[in-house]
Amino acid sequence: MNDKILIDYMYIGLFFLCGIAAAGAPILISLLVRPRTKISQRTLQTYECGNIPFGQSWDFRHGIGFYLYALMFLAFEVDVLYLYPVATVFHKVPAFRAVGLFVVFLGILALGLIYAWRKGVFLWTSEKKIY
Amino acid sequence: MDILSNIPPHLFRMIIAVAVVLGFVFANATVMGYLERKLAGRFQRRLGPMEVGWHGILQMPVDGIKLIAKQLIVPDNVAGILFYVAPLIAMSPVALPFLVIPFAPGLQVIDLDVGAIFVLTMISFNTVAVFLAGWSSNNNYAMIGAMRAVAQNIAYEIPILLSVLAIGLMTNTFSMKGIIEAQKSIWFIIVQPAAFIMMFICSIAETNRAPFDLPEAESELTAGFHTEYSGIAFSLFMIAEYTYMFVNCCLVATLFLGGWKGIPLPFGDYSSCIWFFAKVYFLMFVIVWCRWTFPRVRFDQLMNFAWKYLIPFSLVNLLITAILVKLL
Numbered sequence: 001m002n003d004k005i006l007i008d009y010m011y012i013g014l015f016f017l018c019g020i021a022a023a024g025a026p027i028l029i030s031l032l033v034r035p036r037t038k039i040s041q042r043t044l045q046t047y048e049c050g051n052i053p054f055g056q057s058w059d060f061r062h063g064i065g066f067y068l069y070a071l072m073f074l075a076f077e078v079d080v081l082y083l084y085p086v087a088t089v090f091h092k093v094p095a096f097r098a099v100g101l102f103v104v105f106l107g108i109l110a111l112g113l114i115y116a117w118r119k120g121v122f123l124w125t126s127e128k129k130i131y
Numbered sequence: 132m133d134i135l136s137n138i139p140p141h142l143f144r145m146i147i148a149v150a151v152v153l154g155f156v157f158a159n160a161t162v163m164g165y166l167e168r169k170l171a172g173r174f175q176r177r178l179g180p181m182e183v184g185w186h187g188i189l190q191m192p193v194d195g196i197k198l199i200a201k202q203l204i205v206p207d208n209v210a211g212i213l214f215y216v217a218p219l220i221a222m223s224p225v226a227l228p229f230l231v232i233p234f235a236p237g238l239q240v241i242d243l244d245v246g247a248i249f250v251l252t253m254i255s256f257n258t259v260a261v262f263l264a265g266w267s268s269n270n271n272y273a274m275i276g277a278m279r280a281v282a283q284n285i286a287y288e289i290p291i292l293l294s295v296l297a298i299g300l301m302t303n304t305f306s307m308k309g310i311i312e313a314q315k316s317i318w319f320i321i322v323q324p325a326a327f328i329m330m331f332i333c334s335i336a337e338t339n340r341a342p343f344d345l346p347e348a349e350s351e352l353t354a355g356f357h358t359e360y361s362g363i364a365f366s367l368f369m370i371a372e373y374t375y376m377f378v379n380c381c382l383v384a385t386l387f388l389g390g391w392k393g394i395p396l397p398f399g400d401y402s403s404c405i406w407f408f409a410k411v412y413f414l415m416f417v418i419v420w421c422r423w424t425f426p427r428v429r430f431d432q433l434m435n436f437a438w439k440y441l442i443p444f445s446l447v448n449l450l451i452t453a454i455l456v457k458l459l
Binding site for chain 2: 007008010011012014015016018019020022023024026027029030031033034035037039043044045046047048049053056057058060062066069070072073076077080081083084087088089090091095098099102103106109110113117122124
């Protein structure tokens with residue numbers, strides 16, 4: 001059994017290394033065959049519809065809504081991942097107990113969604129009331 | 132010391148598998164690029180590429196040569212090494228999902244117990260690459276595109292997970308082969324139509340395709356997260372996108388459309404991959420069809436569609452599945 005796992009890991013490792021090679025090879029070929037003409041300094045500006053770029057884009061602020069979505073995602077993703085082992089043994093558990101626990105778990109998960117909904121996480125700035 | 136005698140036959144198999152898979156990745160991108168342009172032309176009552184070769188059939192190889200021979204322009208104020216790493220991260224995991232995809236009973240590289248989860252994990256690598264590309268470009272368009280891509284991909288990941296889970300409750304395994312074997316009598320699309328529709332919508336959104344292609348919406352963000360990439364780096368993103376599209380369709384075909392099942396053929400262990408490819412390319416055709424038919428959604432509509440409709444519905448679907456599995 002351990003041999004099988006080791007061989008599976010070898011497959012994964014080899015596929016990953018070959019993937020990197022397949023991604024790097026076109027770039028290397030392109031580096032070799034690209035034209036080496038002189039380019040003007042303006043070509044090296046980042047594109048901003050012809051304007052001279054203003055500031056660093058890392059300094060601009062983004063809506064807090066993105067952060068709330070990310071938090072929601074973390075809560076959901078981790079909770080849903082707990083259900084994956086449950087699914088593999090679902091047929092071995094007595095019916096009443098399995099369904100009962102499943103309903104409780106999903107209910108708590110859904111409560112999180114309802115809470116965020118009521119709190120207005122899914123509203124965008126134009127529709128937002130002031131709380 | 133048993134392991135040492137086991138490795139050589141596997142090594143041979145590994146090398147053949149990796150060569151075939153990587154060849155297929157590039158071939159698939161070429162074929163899909165051509166088909167997409169040709170179909171887009173047909174949907175819009177024009178001809179599409181016609182000049183290079185018969186009906187433009189050599190258009191994509193010629194474009195590939197052109198892209199590879201272009202100057203590599205790296206703007207001055209990008210975030211150094213991250214700018215180079217992003218296309219590599221987009222491209223390097225593309226071969227991995229093919230490890231567990233069962234093309235035919237005899238055409239599967241390895242059968243992991245966590246096959247379906249493994250494929251989902253590898254698909255979500257693309258989000259990292261897209262965000263890295265947008266962030267390191269130091270360009271406002273790219274930055275907005277990257278933020279949108281992450282918000283969208285994480286929102287649409289959850290209904291996919293819940294739909295796969297609904298299948299998992301019925302099969303009690305996540306091995307790809309096991310899921311197909313469980314569909315011996317009836318395909319899961321008939322048992323789980325809601326999960327199929329939600330999963331298919333989400334896989335369109337996961338691959339950043341129209342009508343959900345907000346990260347690269349050209350009318351508002353020029354080219355979105357890959358604004359600063361040109362030449363071969365740009366085409367690596369495109370190849371990765373087409374491959375993830377293929378992998379997503381493979382997952383849908385395996386979970387819901389019975390994988391290789393179809394009319395029995397001679398040498399079924401290998402030749403039944405024809406059915407698998409037919410199903411996968413039909414799904415890809417539908418994705419292209421959607422892209423050129425539906426207008427692009429607005430960003431708040433996109434997010435609310437996932438959080439207010441798809442996730443509650445998939446939770447309910449999961450609950451009903453859990454109850455029915457125990458009742459029947």
